[in-house]
Amino acid sequence: MVTNHRVQPLPMRPEEGSGTGRIVCEACGEQFLVTVHSRARTTAKRVRYFVLGLIGLALAALLLWLTFDVAMQPDGPDLDMDPDIASWYGYTGIAGILLPLFGLGYLINARKYDGVGKLRRIGEDGTTSIRTAGHKLLPSK
Numbered sequence: 156m157v158t159n160h161r162v163q164p165l166p167m168r169p170e171e172g173s174g175t176g177r178i179v180c181e182a183c184g185e186q187f188l189v190t191v192h193s194r195a196r197t198t199a200k201r202v203r204y205f206v207l208g209l210i211g212l213a214l215a216a217l218l219l220w221l222t223f224d225v226a227m228q229p230d231g232p233d234l235d236m237d238p239d240i241a242s243w244y245g246y247t248g249i250a251g252i253l254l255p256l257f258g259l260g261y262l263i264n265a266r267k268y269d270g271v272g273k274l275r276r277i278g279e280d281g282t283t284s285i286r287t288a289g290h291k292l293l294p295s296k
């Protein structure tokens with residue numbers, strides 16, 4: 156028999172810093188650790204994600220601007236001849252794709268991060284594992 160989705164209460168959110176609490180699954184008796192950050196720390200992290208996201212998008216915009224600026228300079232270096240410029244385009248091409256993706260990812264994280272860390276399973280020998288087959292944290296709302 157398989158039972159899914161037994162709801163366990165999360166450890167109390169600490170007043171400051173962060174705390175790690177233990178959850179025992181009622182369905183199978185396995186034990187898990189989860190780290191919960193205080194409101195202040197959660198907010199600080201969200202701000203950091205937000206800033207990183209903005210930096211990522213700003214860098215992407217800057218790269219685009221530089222690239223077009225280089226491309227449109229009428230008396231700029233000859234693009235066919237200069238390998239530096241060619242590799243510049245290669246790098247900006249990759250960064251121009253990755254930076255907005257990272258930036259957006261951070262911005263989304265900044266919105267939905269709730270200060271609850273990943274679930275870790277405590278093994279028989281006391282070691283923790285990120286493999287939590289069949290168990291997951293649902294976003295708190």
Ligand SMILES: [Zn+2]
Pocket residue numbers: 180181182183184185290
């Ligand atoms: Zn279980």
